[in-house]
Amino acid sequence: MAPLVAFELDYLTEFGSGGARRPYLWLQVTGPEGNSLPIRGLIDTGADRSSLPAEYAALLRLDPSDVAIETGQQVSGTFSVWTWPTTLQAFVIGQPEYAFEIHPTFTPGSLTCLWGRSDFLRLWNFVLDEGNQRLYLSSKVEA
Numbered sequence: 001m002a003p004l005v006a007f008e009l010d011y012l013t014e015f016g017s018g019g020a021r022r023p024y025l026w027l028q029v030t031g032p033e034g035n036s037l038p039i040r041g042l043i044d045t046g047a048d049r050s051s052l053p054a055e056y057a058a059l060l061r062l063d064p065s066d067v068a069i070e071t072g073q074q075v076s077g078t079f080s081v082w083t084w085p086t087t088l089q090a091f092v093i094g095q096p097e098y099a100f101e102i103h104p105t106f107t108p109g110s111l112t113c114l115w116g117r118s119d120f121l122r123l124w125n126f127v128l129d130e131g132n133q134r135l136y137l138s139s140k141v142e143a
Contacts, residue, residue, distance in 0.1 A: 023128055023135055025115065029102070030089040031060030038093060041113030043126065043135070050104040050116040054082060057106045062086065072105060081105040092124075098139040 023043050030036040037059055039052070057067075062084050072081040087101040102119040115121070127136040 025135065026093040027090045027102075027115065027120075028093050028096070029060065031062060032086050032088075033061045035059075035061055039113050041115045043120070043128075044114040044116055045121065047114040047116030049118045050102050050120055051081070051110065051114045052104050052106050053110040053113065054106045054108040056113075057082060057084070060088065062106075070105070072107065079107065079109075081107050090120075092137060095137075095139070098141050100139075100141055 024040050025043055026038055026040050028036055029039050037056070039056070041050070041052075051072075057064075066084050066086070068083045068085075070081050070083055071078050073079075083103075083105055087103045089099055090102050091097075091099045100119070100123045102115075104116075104119070123140050125138040125140065129136065
């Protein structure tokens with residue numbers, strides 16, 4: 001396992017958060033055609049999968065003819081999500097040697113990117129030090 005690496009947390013307050021500060025992390029995400037975007041997302045232990053607002057599908061040049069429409073679920077009920085059979089390449093900005101795959105859903109109407117359990121958190125150990133506003137990550141993937 002890789003050593004723990006400290007990241008300063010991006011504790012910006014999101015719209016609708018009630019003023020709560022949340023742990024965001026920047027990933028560099030690459031689509032199937034090689035176009036790459038820096039994406040700021042919330043590390044979310046409650047998200048089964050990583051999820052991006054629907055607009056990111058076009059920015060990552062995912063083929064609209066390959067989309068599958070599925071049903072997602074949250075506390076307030078169900079909603080539509082888009083999925084593709086393709087995975088995306090990603091790495092934590094500042095740690096490109098630990099590249100990994102994510103297979104996010106894309107959610108119409110969503111405003112926040114979420115890094116979830118089945119892809120991001122499956123590959124990273126993390127310690128959240130709220131008092132010092134630090135996030136410590138250790139990759140489960142060999143460099």
